[in-house]
Amino acid sequence: MKPDLLxxxxxxxxxxxxxxARKNLKRxxxxxxAQHIRFRPHFKTHQSAQIxxxxxxxxxxxxxxxxxxxxxxxxxxxxxxxxxxFPANLREIETMQELSARVRLGLLVESExxxxxxxxxxxxxxxxxxxxxxxxxxxxxDVNDPEAVLALVSEVRRYPGLNLRGLLxxxxxxxxxxxNAEIREKYAHSWQALAKLRGEIASGGNxxxxxxxxxxxxxxxxxxxxxxxxxRPGNFIFFDSMMFDLGVCAxxxxxxxxxxPLVALHARRNEAVIYGGAVHFSKEALQQDGQASYGYAAFFxxxxxxxxxxxxxxxxxxxxxxxxxxxxxxxxxxxxxDLIGILPVHSxxxxxxxxxxxxxxxxxxxxxxxx
Amino acid sequence: MKPDLLxxxxxxxxxxxxxxARKNLKRxxxxxxAQHIRFRPHFKTHQSAQIxxxxxxxxxxxxxxxxxxxxxxxxxxxxxxxxxxFPANLREIETMQELSARVRLGLLVESExxxxxxxxxxxxxxxxxxxxxxxxxxxxxDVNDPEAVLALVSEVRRYPGLNLRGLLxxxxxxxxxxxNAEIREKYAHSWQALAKLRGEIASGGNxxxxxxxxxxxxxxxxxxxxxxxxxRPGNFIFFDSMMFDLGVCAxxxxxxxxxxPLVALHARRNEAVIYGGAVHFSKEALQQDGQASYGYAAFFxxxxxxxxxxxxxxxxxxxxxxxxxxxxxxxxxxxxxDLIGILPVHSxxxxxxxxxxxxxxxxxxxxxxxx
Numbered sequence: 001m002k003p004d005l006l007x008x009x010x011x012x013x014x015x016x017x018x019x020x021a022r023k024n025l026k027r028x029x030x031x032x033x034a035q036h037i038r039f040r041p042h043f044k045t046h047q048s049a050q051i052x053x054x055x056x057x058x059x060x061x062x063x064x065x066x067x068x069x070x071x072x073x074x075x076x077x078x079x080x081x082x083x084x085x086f087p088a089n090l091r092e093i094e095t096m097q098e099l100s101a102r103v104r105l106g107l108l109v110e111s112e113x114x115x116x117x118x119x120x121x122x123x124x125x126x127x128x129x130x131x132x133x134x135x136x137x138x139x140x141x142d143v144n145d146p147e148a149v150l151a152l153v154s155e156v157r158r159y160p161g162l163n164l165r166g167l168l169x170x171x172x173x174x175x176x177x178x179x180n181a182e183i184r185e186k187y188a189h190s191w192q193a194l195a196k197l198r199g200e201i202a203s204g205g206n207x208x209x210x211x212x213x214x215x216x217x218x219x220x221x222x223x224x225x226x227x228x229x230x231x232r233p234g235n236f237i238f239f240d241s242m243m244f245d246l247g248v249c250a251x252x253x254x255x256x257x258x259x260x261p262l263v264a265l266h267a268r269r270n271e272a273v274i275y276g277g278a279v280h281f282s283k284e285a286l287q288q289d290g291q292a293s294y295g296y297a298a299f300f301x302x303x304x305x306x307x308x309x310x311x312x313x314x315x316x317x318x319x320x321x322x323x324x325x326x327x328x329x330x331x332x333x334x335x336x337x338d339l340i341g342i343l344p345v346h347s348x349x350x351x352x353x354x355x356x357x358x359x360x361x362x363x364x365x366x367x368x369x370x371x
Numbered sequence: 372m373k374p375d376l377l378x379x380x381x382x383x384x385x386x387x388x389x390x391x392a393r394k395n396l397k398r399x400x401x402x403x404x405a406q407h408i409r410f411r412p413h414f415k416t417h418q419s420a421q422i423x424x425x426x427x428x429x430x431x432x433x434x435x436x437x438x439x440x441x442x443x444x445x446x447x448x449x450x451x452x453x454x455x456x457f458p459a460n461l462r463e464i465e466t467m468q469e470l471s472a473r474v475r476l477g478l479l480v481e482s483e484x485x486x487x488x489x490x491x492x493x494x495x496x497x498x499x500x501x502x503x504x505x506x507x508x509x510x511x512x513d514v515n516d517p518e519a520v521l522a523l524v525s526e527v528r529r530y531p532g533l534n535l536r537g538l539l540x541x542x543x544x545x546x547x548x549x550x551n552a553e554i555r556e557k558y559a560h561s562w563q564a565l566a567k568l569r570g571e572i573a574s575g576g577n578x579x580x581x582x583x584x585x586x587x588x589x590x591x592x593x594x595x596x597x598x599x600x601x602x603r604p605g606n607f608i609f610f611d612s613m614m615f616d617l618g619v620c621a622x623x624x625x626x627x628x629x630x631x632p633l634v635a636l637h638a639r640r641n642e643a644v645i646y647g648g649a650v651h652f653s654k655e656a657l658q659q660d661g662q663a664s665y666g667y668a669a670f671f672x673x674x675x676x677x678x679x680x681x682x683x684x685x686x687x688x689x690x691x692x693x694x695x696x697x698x699x700x701x702x703x704x705x706x707x708x709d710l711i712g713i714l715p716v717h718s719x720x721x722x723x724x725x726x727x728x729x730x731x732x733x734x735x736x737x738x739x740x741x742x
Contacts, residue, residue, distance in 0.1 A: 010462045011440070044690055066691045069382070086691055087634035089646050090708040091381045110635055113707055138687070138694060139635050139644045172689075263458035264481055264510050273510045275460050279723045283654040316509070318543075319415055319719055320437045320457055323509060336484055337461040348690055352650045353724075 001300045005362050006259070006339055012276040013259045014350065015341070016238075016357040016365065017304055020255035022054055024236050028219065029058040035225050040064050040083060042214065042234025045348045047367040048357070049077035051237070064214070064232045068095040073368040075103045082106065083212070085168065085232060087131065087139055088114050093121050100124040106165060110140050112155045119159030127165035128156050129212060132197065134190040136172045143169070143193045146200045153206055166210030166229065167194050167201075174217040180247055187218025191226040217248045240347035241295050245286055251307035256357075257298050257341035258350060262334055263321070270331040276342060277320040282349035291315065297324055298341035299333075304360060305341040314342060372671045376733050377630070377710055383647040384630045385721065386712070387609075387728040387736065388675055391626035393425055395607050399590065400429040406596050411435050411454060413585065413605025416719045418738040419728070420448035422608070435585070435603045439466045444739040446474045453477065454583070456539065456603060458502065458510055459485050464492050471495040477536060481511050483526045490530030498536035499527050500583060503568065505561040507543045514540070514564045517571045524577055537581030537600065538565050538572075545588040551618055558589025562597040588619045611718035612667050616657055622678035627728075628669050628712035629721060633705055634692070641702040647713060648691040653720035662686065668695055669712035670704075675731060676712040685713060 001015075032039040041055055044066040052074060055063070062081035065071040071082045072095065083106030088096070096118075099105050106127040109115050118126070130152055133140035141148050149167075156164045171190035177183045194211045201209055213219070214232030216239075225231060238256045239249040260276035285292040294314035298305035312330055316323045324340065334340070344350035351357075357365040372386075403410040412426055415437040423445060426434070433452035436442040442453045443466065454477030459467070467489075470476050477498040480486050489497070501523055504511035512519050520538075527535045542561035548554045565582045572580055584590070585603030587610075596602060609627045610620040631647035656663040665685035669676035683701055687694045695711065705711070715721035722728075728736040 010460075010466075011438075067382075086646070087644055089381075089632050089634050091632045095381075111707060114635075117708075137640070138689065139637075139692070261460050261462045263460050264485075266510075269508070273458055275457070278653055278655070278717075278720050282649055283656075283720070284649070285654075318509070319723070321510070336482060337488075346649075349649050349654070352690070 001302070001304060001360065002362070005360070006300060009259050009261075009339055011261070012280040012354065014354040014357050015257050015259050016359050017255045018359050020253060021051070021237050024239065024253060024255060025054060025058050028233060028236055029060065031225065032231055033059060037225050037228060038062060038230035040212070040230045040232050041237070042066070042085065042232050043074060044070065045234040045237055045351065047351060047369060048365055049074065050365050052077060052079070062230070064234070068092050068099065070368060071099055071103070071105070075099060080104060083127070083129065083232070084108065085170070085214070088118060090114065090117050093117070096126070097122060097124070100126050108168060109152070109156070112152060115152060115155045115162065119162050122161050125161045125163055128162045129165050129168040132167050132169045132194060134169045134171050134193050135186070136170060138172065140169065143197060146197060149197060150201060150204050153201055153204070157206070164207065164209065166212060167197060168212040169194055171213060171215050171218055174215050175242075175246065177217070177246070180221050183217045183248070184222050187213070187215070187222045188226060190218070191228050195227050216243065217246060220248055235348060238347040241293075241343045241345045242284070242286060244296075244343070251343070254343050256347050256350070257305050257343055258354070259339045259341055260322070262336050262338045262340055265334060265336060267331070270326050270328050272324045272326065272331070272334055272340070274314070274322045274324050274340060274342070275320065276322050278317045279319055280350070280353055281317060281322070281342070281344055282346065282353050283317055284346040284349055286345055288313070293345070294322060295342040295345050297326065298343055300339060300341055307343065372673070372675060372731065373733070376729075376731070377671060380630050380632075380710055382632070383651040383725065385725040385728050386628050386630050387730050388626045389730050391624060392422070392608050395610065395624060395626060396425060396429050399604060399607055400431065403596065403602055404430060408596050408599060409433060409601035411583070411601045411603050412608070413437070413456065413603050414445060415441065416605040416608055416722065418722060418740060419736055420445065421736050423448060423450070433601070435605070439463050439470065441739060442470055442474070442476070446470060451475060454498070454500065454603070455479065456541070456585070459489060461485065461488050464488070467497070468493060468495070471497050479539060480523070480527070483523060486523060486526045486533065490533050493532050496532045496534055499533045500536050500539040503538050503540045503565060505540045505542050505564050506557070507541060509543065511540065514568055517568060520568060521572060521575050524572055524575070528577070535578065535580065537583060538568060539583040540565055542584060542586045542589055545586045546613075546617065548588070548617070551592050554588045554619070555593050558584070558586070558593045559597060561589070562599050566598050587614065588617060591619055606719060609718040612714045612716045613655070613657060615667070615714070622714070625714050627718050627721070628676050628714055629725070630710045631693070631713055633707050633709045633711055636705060636707060638702070641697050641699050643695045643697065643702070643705055643711070645685070645693045645695050645711060645713070646691065647693050649688045650690055651721070651724055652688060652693070652713070652715055653717065653724050654688055655717035655720055657716055659684070664716070665693060666713040666715050668697065669714055671710060671712055678714065
């Protein structure tokens with residue numbers, strides 16, 4: 001880190017190492033391209049038009065958003081094929097209409113009444129993806145219930161404006177796996193289950209459906225992405241302490257860190273109070289030895305930051321401050337007024353909370369949230 | 372709730388019941404006034420200039436902020452006595468200087484090096500509060516270590532620009548109490564320990580110090596606020612599911628609810644998917660029967676909302692959506708497209724995430740964050 005860059009930081013600041021992010025991006029884009037699979041990255045992680053351009057340079061032409069507001073923002077920035085991977089919200093039909101006039105809009109459905117409402121109220125054609133639950137138990141039709149899926153397919157096909165695009169799942173159960181092998185298994189199971197379901201739909205006389213999958217752990221770790229048409233990973237661009245703990249990435253693949261001023265030191269407890277709290281990180285926690293952890297410490301170096309072991313971590317977060325516990329040797333290197341880096345537990349939520357990035361070469365990068 | 376107000380809601384929206392908030396405010400302000408104790412409410416909970424005016428109407432002239440940015444915002448809105456109840460951050464000395472030129476500024480210190488830096492660098496007088504740890508073990512000097520406090524007092528008195536105002540604690544340990552009686556005990560213990568410390572400082576030949584305390588549970592539940600000079604509660608203006616679970620407030624004293632569109636129903640699990648996730652609520656969790664809970668459901672009624680039991684609660688939060696589990700009878704009242712209210716776990720963090728309020732009479736109320 002350039003000393004003059006650190007010098008100008010007054011408050012918790014989201015630092016972005018562009019080189020690491022672009023390297024992560026390149027690996028994922030190339031893997032998809034090599035297997036002739038559409039790369040439809042989830043932009044909820046970075047929420048930034050400028051970072052979106054890095055994806056365009058890497059060959060992406062289609063994207064995923066998690067809300068219609070986010071889709072509108074990226075439509076304003078030239079994206080023309082946008083899937084909103086969130087169950088269609090009937091209260092926003094006007095926004096869907098507006099958006100479908102200027103982009104190829106994909107919507108997610110899982111119930112007949114939603115399909116009926118979309119079919120009756122949307123004037124322009126949209127792509128319809130049926131949300132399938134392959135084991136996360138959050139949203140979607142059960143992958144083992146082809147009758148329900150076929151009924152929904154029939155309802156979609158009643159409306160000429162609804163283009164049945166395919167089946168979509170988020171195999172977020174990979175986030176709870178205990179090994180890389182288990183992540184790959186869960187990923188493979190999820191697309192295989194969708195492929196079987198696709199066969200059952202086709203044998204019912206329906207047109208062919210695409211398959212869209214998308215969790216970062218599965219897409220990052222699986223050499224064979226399987227018989228899918230597109231992948232929608234998002235988090236891999238930055239990674240975070242959660243992905244590091246899960247064994248998906250190395251610490252030096254984490255592309256973001258929050259620079260936090262040290263405001264108090266408590267030598268008896270080897271604890272530092274940092275300016276950096278729940279309003280900066282959100283409050284996602286990891287569990288470590290039965291204790292909550294809110295992110296690992298990283299010490300700034302000439303070229304970036306250095307992870308120094310899992311024992312150096314944030315053990316509590318209040319609204320504006322956090323308590324960082326360190327091993328004694330590292331603790332004694334600190335003084336009040338210094339900056340420490342924190343590798344966030346969940347980079348997507350931290351980006352949403354901080355709304356702006358500062359790149360390592362001193363450039364401010366805005367997001368949808370910062371305007 | 373007026374039907375046309377609910378009708379206009381498209382996305383997760385923070386509803387504010389002004390009557391409840393003003394009633395909570397009146398009770399706290401009157402209690403402080405009756406005991407001749409300065410009411411210095413913490414504005415980090417609402418972060419709104421407009422809501423700040425309600426406090427002014429209730430007699431408040433001094434306030435607490437959790438950051439210098441927040442202090443600057445309220446200074447812009449006419450507040451002239453502001454305590455920043457956060458350890459002084461040396462990287463923001465310029466902001467302190469700017470602010471001390473236009474308000475009576477209180478700063479929080481707990482180490483000699485910070486005091487020295489403030490004394491040498493601040494041109495205009497500021498009030499200095501010494502942060503004392505009365506059991507939370509987060510920040511501050513140990514209340515049982517009068518030597519350390521006396522040493523800091525001496526350092527403060529070396530600088531004519533530093534006005535030693537008093538001793539300050541946040542007895543946040545009341546948040547972990549198991550009964551109202553225990554909350555009152557912890558509150559009483561905290562001010563009594565400060566009063567003893569004040570005596571020790573005075574007997575060292577120092578001028579008299581004030582005492583500032585401030586957790587919502589202790590201030591709300593204690594009839595006798597004790598020998599303190601000021602109280603700094605914040606959360607009581609809105610309360611939330613956490614204060615309700617702790618037994619501090621009744622459900623109908625909670626003055627905020629997030630209106631969330633229902634986007635999917637899963638009858639087999641009695642679960643609804645709501646548009647409302649970690650970016651709207653933050654991710655503070657309560658523990659209930661060994662499971663995380665992210666807020667209780669409230670059904671909208673003619674005049675507001677109705678709590679329907681602790682079993683109706685959000686059991687998981689993703690970035691944009693949550694999963695709400697209900698008892699079967701309540702579940703069967705729902706349909707997609709409806710709105711459900713969620714009583715947030717931690718109202719301060721939810722306000723920070725949503726940035727704007729909608730009052731029950733349809734008025735939009737902005738905050739520091741929404742500009």
